[in-house]
Amino acid sequence: MTDLDAPSPLPAPFAAWFAANGWSLRAHQARLLAEAEAGRSVLLVAPTGAGKTLAGFLPSLIALAGRPPARPKERRGIHTLYVSPLKALAVDVARNVERPIAAMGLPIRLETRTGDTPAHKRQRQKYDPPDILMTTPEQVALLLASREAPALFGGLTTVIFDELHALVTSKRGDLLALDLAGLRRLAPGLRAVGLSATVADPAELAAWLMPQRPDGPRVEAELVIAAAGAPPEISILASAERIPWAGHLAVHALPEVLAAVAEAKTAIVFVNTRAQAELVFQELWAANDAGLRIALHHGSLDVAQRRRVEAAMAAGGGPGGLDAVVATSTLDLGIDWGDVDLVIHVGAPKGASRLAQRIGRANHRLDEPSRALLVPANRFEVLECRAAIEANAEGAQDTPPLRSGALDVLAQHVLGTAVAAPFDADALYTEVTSALPYRDLKRARFDRVVDFVATGGYALSAYERWAKIRRTADGLWRVSNPKIAQVWRLNVGTIVEMPMLKVRLVKNPGARIPAWGGRVLGEMEEYFFETLTAGDTFLFGGEVLRFLAIREQEAIVTPAKGKDPRIPSYMGGKFPLSTHLAARVRAMIADPGRWASLPGQVREWLELQRLHSRLPRPDELMIETFPRGERFHMIVYAFEGRLAHQTLGMLLTRRMERAGLRPLGFVCNDYCLGIFAASDLGAAFAARRPALDDLFDEDMLGDDLEAWLAESALLKRTFRNCAIIAGLVERRHPGQEKNGRQMTVATDLVYDVLRSHQPDHILLEATRSDAATGLLDIRRLAEMLARVRRHIVHARLDRISPLAVPVMLEIGRESVAGGTEEILLREAAETLIAEATRR
């Protein structure tokens, strides 16, 4: 609330509109008006329901309302640009901002521009732009690279970034930061406004909004933190059933989930992966005797289907509405879904901030608490949920630190800059380093990126004659021909999707596969179908389907009779457990004094662990070894998340192979890593052959890592992303959108050749730096290895320990990636030979 004695900063029509709605100006809204008045950039951190969007737009609406009408033939550019991470959010917010404009009859034109906007409208927007344009990062890049950019953006006063916390964590954020610097070149006085959920380090986000100066201190925008709403009410489902040791579906608790849904008006049931969404949806329906209206929402479903679900959600719990929707992160952001009054989280939330944002999806009124119910799927997840609730109560945040700008994104931006107009390398370097993510970029690396864009950056100077950009006599870099600009436009953006296949459903199973016809259900990753053989069944869109064949760009499927599908083997959450929650879980396990708040079954589990083995302490790395069956096992309690564990598993098995320990494979979850071998690991470690300290020496991140990276499928996938973003290979080529496959070279092959012939190439550098934080999480692994040096504890057991059971249950469920492929292949061939030669 503002001071009632102070004169209202709102002009009369606005004050009347506020009053008519029964609202008063909130303190953070008033602050934003004042900052706008002073021409300052600002970051607003506010919980959902705080009127964040209105706060962001109010200064622009007031300014535009008071602006004199345009003189005849006067062409005005865009006044305020709004950028959202989601198309749907941009459209939704446009509707919300239209409301006051219409109610007050303001002379303001507001339009959206997304990939779905018709071409003629997008064309018209370029020469007759609206006052306020609501759009996505990709469209900003395209507009900046257009000939009309100076006219469009020359008069830009304000740029608003919605859900900034979500934008800056990816390469999209890097591209947007570069585009913000580009906008400032055209509109030097531009004010940036960031709207964000609560994050760990708001000062970083505030700096992201500002132009940085080389060698100077970091410049930050004004920071406004809105008052927090009522604290949420979060509880853990106290299931009467037996809590499983492993698994991620919480099938045991779904009847109780249904009961909670029945009591709520509308509930969102969040899960972590699409596969989980499918299975939970199926299981809920199987037990849905009350006939509750439950829908499914995830990124693979056909767009029309998703829109129908969203429309039903907006209708709330009334007629034509829904009682619950099972959703993945596609419903994490922004859009206001009517009557949602309960968020149910099946499986552990993986991060404290992530949980807070998902809980915010329930109840958009600030003064009432949001309600959330956590449903742990296994015993470790009980600990994780408890840790998440504690973190939430303390307001602890674990959003990741800001990224440093990716070089592949920079390459795309450099070409985009040339597409817009000839550029001077010195000026562009200065502009690029004014963007926070690229602040520390060295000139030499920038020049290598420019060289890459021009001729590929190869030591063999083979491609001069096919250069994409050339430096002309005036010292400016120019695009060599118009086709290069056309290809750049078709391929702009940093969201690289896996190659997808359409899922086409044909009826009459058993008959020949029809050449065409049938309904398209949605899309799924090609690699998933590559693991299937004809006849395999899987869940998609809530139906059990039988896979028949891959035809062109489609997977042909037919309804399956059985109810027991072969399950897509995505494990755990897509997101690894955050370091913050991991530390809390570890501390909880080590301190029996805190077990009182845990369910009896979980307490007993930990008691048994203390009895049969030992409890891992926060300051050590505990390793158990034990024999089982004909194999010998080693469990590493690292608590560093699946991705880091997977990398550790790859590296350790290599070393163990060299040490003659005959490792056969490994499995991991978010908490530990299990390696199984044909020789007695416990005996070997006890005899210090090798010593565990040596096995876990940080030097594994040197040559071993390099050697493994050479053949790692994950690194090849990372390289593919970099190659596409940097424009080395094209996603789309003019006139060849359809049979793009024939026009491409498998990036795996390109990677192999580049790696053996030019290992220091800039794209390999970009790939390695992605790998450090991305799919391989090498940074986290490195920090762990440094921390546990000389703190490794070996518990040599004669049988499996209680804490080891969950990861041991993963054996056989998870596919083994990368380095062990060759071993498995040899094993499979030898098994066959052994069978064939048996007498």
Next chain:
Amino acid sequence: MTGLAPSGLATIDDRAASDTFEVCGAQLTALPSGAAWWAREATLIVADLHFEKGSAFARRGALLPPHDTLATLARLAADVARTTPARVISLGDAFHDGFGPERMGDEARAQLAALQAGRDWVWVAGNHDAELIGEVGGRWVDTLTLGPLTFRHEPARGRAGEGEIAGHLHPAARVRVAAGTVRRHCFVGDGRRAILPAYGAYAGGLDIASRAFAGLFALDAVVVHLLGEGCVHRFPSGEVAGLGVNRDETARRRASR
């Protein structure tokens, strides 16, 4: 991977190693590089080299690493050094396009000439070689017949394929292993004919379960050799994922006509 004697499998001699395959009585060895070695004739056979594929893409605006020709030549030089062949047969699509020889760098040109020196170098013409511009040494043929074998670029349909060694299709296969499936370039044969994997550094693979392979092999007799690290991995047809799906479909289509 040698010395084991799989018995009870059609066309495999008891003494045969797991890296050999037979075509109409001729014994060939599948090398892990993707080349085939016919010891009796001292002949090394490679398919689909696709030299200068990188520069072909660069011409169109995708500046792929230009080292692919040198990478392929290095692989070939290692095979030549290992087998010292009297004859080398390239089964077509040696160059990615007609202008390939023109774009080939001096270093690659010299290396190719060195490999050709002192041996019979046979280019079997492929669909990409039709209008080759520039001199590349060796001799050109449409097909070559040696003893029981006929060397051809594109596999002939039906009975004409008897005793044929071909390329063109870039075979790759998936096999089930303990966890998931593994996909690799492969040799595929049924004792009467064989298709070699693509040898070029930028040459991709096509799943042998796809329709392009339908009708070429007697499926029950199919044996594939997957390329591995330093060895090849032998699998009979029953272990190859998806094989036969399109056969059934082809058969049905025929029946329905």
